[in-house]
Amino acid sequence: MYRSLLTGIVVLGVLCGTAAMQESKSLQAEVFKIDPVHSTVLFRIHHAGAGRFWGRFNDVAGTVTWPRDDSVAPNFDIRVVVNSVDTGNERLDGTLKGPDFFNTREFEDVSFKSTSAERIRDGHWKVTGDMTMLGVTKPVTAEVEVTGVRGNQVVAKAGWEAWFEINRSDFGMDWGVENGALSDDVKMIVGLEGGIEPGR
Amino acid sequence: MVESMLWSVGIPVTAGGLLLAVCWWVLGFGRWPWMTRIVVVLAIGGAAGGSFLASVGLPGWPLAQKWHGVFLMAGAVTVAGLIEAMCPRRDWAGRVVLAMAIGVASVWLLPLPEQSALTVGWVAGGSALLVGMLDRARGGLAVPVGGWAAAAAISVMAIVAGSMTLSLMAGAVSAMCGLVIVLGWFAGGRVTEGVSGGGLTLGGILAVIALTAWAYDYNVVPGWAWAVSGSGFALACILEIGPLGRWKGYPATVVRSIVMISPPVYVVVHEWDAVKGALSG
Numbered sequence: 001m002y003r004s005l006l007t008g009i010v011v012l013g014v015l016c017g018t019a020a021m022q023e024s025k026s027l028q029a030e031v032f033k034i035d036p037v038h039s040t041v042l043f044r045i046h047h048a049g050a051g052r053f054w055g056r057f058n059d060v061a062g063t064v065t066w067p068r069d070d071s072v073a074p075n076f077d078i079r080v081v082v083n084s085v086d087t088g089n090e091r092l093d094g095t096l097k098g099p100d101f102f103n104t105r106e107f108e109d110v111s112f113k114s115t116s117a118e119r120i121r122d123g124h125w126k127v128t129g130d131m132t133m134l135g136v137t138k139p140v141t142a143e144v145e146v147t148g149v150r151g152n153q154v155v156a157k158a159g160w161e162a163w164f165e166i167n168r169s170d171f172g173m174d175w176g177v178e179n180g181a182l183s184d185d186v187k188m189i190v191g192l193e194g195g196i197e198p199g200r
Numbered sequence: 201m202v203e204s205m206l207w208s209v210g211i212p213v214t215a216g217g218l219l220l221a222v223c224w225w226v227l228g229f230g231r232w233p234w235m236t237r238i239v240v241v242l243a244i245g246g247a248a249g250g251s252f253l254a255s256v257g258l259p260g261w262p263l264a265q266k267w268h269g270v271f272l273m274a275g276a277v278t279v280a281g282l283i284e285a286m287c288p289r290r291d292w293a294g295r296v297v298l299a300m301a302i303g304v305a306s307v308w309l310l311p312l313p314e315q316s317a318l319t320v321g322w323v324a325g326g327s328a329l330l331v332g333m334l335d336r337a338r339g340g341l342a343v344p345v346g347g348w349a350a351a352a353a354i355s356v357m358a359i360v361a362g363s364m365t366l367s368l369m370a371g372a373v374s375a376m377c378g379l380v381i382v383l384g385w386f387a388g389g390r391v392t393e394g395v396s397g398g399g400l401t402l403g404g405i406l407a408v409i410a411l412t413a414w415a416y417d418y419n420v421v422p423g424w425a426w427a428v429s430g431s432g433f434a435l436a437c438i439l440e441i442g443p444l445g446r447w448k449g450y451p452a453t454v455v456r457s458i459v460m461i462s463p464p465v466y467v468v469v470h471e472w473d474a475v476k477g478a479l480s481g
Contacts, residue, residue: 048203091362094418095362097362097418098362098364099265099363099366099416103265105415106267106313134264134265135265174257175255175256176204179203179204180203
């Protein structure tokens with residue numbers, strides 16, 4: 001009787017301990033590696049004061065450090081390869097890669113690194129970070145929504161969506177700003193999916 | 201694009217045209233030959249530099265982007281052109297020194313990606329020397345006509361390659377050469393031999409713009425097209441050798457102009473499909 005009771009207590013203790021360990025582990029920030037297939041960087045710009053057109057970058061890489069319970073803001077370290085710019089028009093893509101715009105001969109990527117964050121409400125953050133484009137680094141603030149998290153302790157996926165605006169002339173991309181051929185302000189929407197996999 | 205052309209071609213070319221008109225008509229065409237040449241140098245250099253300023257603005261130092269050195273080179277080549285305009289007609293050694301200075305300056309001011317400094321220096325200095333000597337040996341309208349065609353071809357190639365600012369710069373130089381031809385014709389009447397000068401500046405600026413556009417081109421425009429666009433000047437040098445060099449008058453000017461125009465026209469015709477695609481956007 002005593003032996004059975006003792007065994008039960010030990011088992012219960014082990015289970016509680018495991019659960020507690022799991023609880024404390026879930027509170028730790030984990031590093032999610034960006035999945036380029038399910039991540040998108042979109043930009044929108046006003047052309048000649050008339051239509052607004054959209055483009056995207058197809059090659060996104062980096063990491064998001066974040067605890068799954070969202071107790072701490074996601075920390076972004078993102079790199080976008082500018083040579084992957086895609087507007088659906090090959091000639092326009094060539095112009096955007098040229099010296100007047102992204103100057104891909106000299107600058108391979110645009111990067112963003114979080115520096116601070118402020119919670120707006122559950123699952124929503126205002127994340128400030130340093131954005132580097134054309135060799136110029138400026139602070140940028142983005143509104144970020146945690147779009148979901150799924151998985152277990154071994155394999156997991158999480159998603160975030162961010163939107164913000166920049167003035168491209170702040171980074172030295174001045175073409176068409178003065179004469180209104182293209183707007184200075186550019187709206188950015190970034191959809192990210194990151195994953196944790198075994199062995200990482 | 202129309203607004204950009206107005207700002208980056210229309211305004212600098214109008215300013216250059218006014219300068220030419222004032223100096224040639226008000227002060228008297230040909231009264232001071234050095235002034236006639238200096239005005240052409242300022243008009244061509246100002247068209248290129250003014251076009252860059254209208255598109256990009258004043259670049260800082262050190263350069264935020266390497267290709268912004270094209271503006272500094274336009275300034276350096278213009279200064280060299282002003283010195284050359286003062287040189288005696290037969291001072292070839294002085295012109296060689298100026299061309300070498302342009303080559304050295306380009307190594308420092310225009311460190312283009314994926315281009316060796318030696319290539320940039322040789323092409324910029326060599327082109328300036330070639331066109332400068334051709335201009336001073338020949339005079340007349342032939343070099344501005346060749347410059348008009350070569351700059352127009354480089355402008356078209358640059359827009360195909362996706363370099364808008366460089367295309368507008370070359371377009372401004374082309375339009376300025378056109379104005380030099382027209383205003384020189386009216387100002388000088390039938391005596392067009394006086395429309396000279398600016399050759400060193402023209403050769404240097406065209407080489408620098410073409411080299412820069414080539415450096416940032418992802419093989420959209422074949423490499424030979426950039427070289428052939430400006431090769432009319434080299435071909436025209438053949439007409440300066442031996443008895444052909446003493447051939448003067450309108451027939452000589454027409455033949456020389458045709459020799460200089462043909463290569464850039466060939467390039468544009470050969471690349472016509474790409475040109476149509478670029479201009480339709």
